[in-house]
Amino acid sequence: MVERRVRDIETAMNECRQIIVQRQREPLYSSIIIDEAQDLSVSAFKLLRAMAGEERRNDVFIVGDAHQRIYRNHASLSKCGINIRGRSSYLRINYRTTDEIRKWSFGLLKGLTFDDLDDGFDDGTSCISLTHGTEPLVKDFSTADQEFEFVLERIQELLDQGESLEDICLVGRTNSIVQDYVRRLQEQQIRVYEIRRSKVDDRHQKGIRVATMHRVKGLEFKHILVVSVNRRVVPLQVAVESEDQVAREATLKSERCLLYVALTRAKQTASITSHGGLSEFITDLMPQS
Secondary structure: OOOOOOOOHHHHHHHHHHHHHHHOOOOOOOOEEEOOHHHOOHHHHHHHHHHHOOOOOOOEEEOOOHHHOOOOOOOOHHHHOOOOOOOOOOOOEEOOOOHHHHHHHHHHHOOOOOEOOOOOEOOOOOOEEOOOOOOOEEEEEOOHHHHHHHHHHHHHHHHHOOOOHHHEEEEEOOHHHHHHHHHHHHHOOOOEEEOEOOEOOOOOOOOEEEEEOOOOOOOOEEEEEEOOOEOOOOOOHHHHOOOOHHHHHHHHHHHHHHHHHHHOOEEEEEEEEEEOOEOHHHHOOOOOO
16 A cells, blocks of 8 residues: 555544644634534544534534444544543434334344444433324345335336335345335336445435435434345355354344335335345344234
8 A cells, every 4th residue: 555655544533633733823713513424433523523623612513313324434523632521412302203103123132232433332212202193114135036026016106196106215135125226116116215335315306315325324214124134144144154252243233224214215115125034133133923
């Protein structure tokens, strides 16, 4: 990397921070607002602290939720030079999703521990939702074609109820799942708008939204359809195949958070479909017959 004069992101952030500390006498910004803070690394927070300069009133505003941490970054704010003791607030009201979807989805995280972005813990039990509806619908099918037929019926049902395609988002774990559904939907003459890493959700564009679980983070839709939640897909088998037990458990936690994030994008309804067997994340939540 030195020979090629390139940097990985962590090294780049550390070197930028050193340049700021050495050369900058005044803060680069009067205030810095940080969203999705749970996914930032130690290097990122230290760089932001340097950009904001010496600690002063209203210099840094941070919002985050460790339950939505889908990457393996984990930073303690106090150890990054950001003091939140006596200054932090816990947001207890969920304005997006229904209480039924929130509680059901939170069951995916049962038994896991989460931090409060500093050195404390957040069990999530004091959060409430202001709206009510139905729990997520769960369906498993023998084949991918049967699953797709159900998804088509569900889309048509929502359209018959007066909903628009733009308020429906279909979510898959991988790009290959997303591309398969884009093809299938287009073959049925359904307009598709794919939300990609380099393409934001433009609500002026018509079509059902389709995105990966990672890309849908931070967005919200009236109706969420999470598809192909199959064994060996959720959690993604390749991601959890590790002989290192600690690394494997960390990855499994991230995979659970990823599914939790996907489901809680829903404002009104959420459905989970699979073929060939449901993910163990889902079967663990279902009553045993």
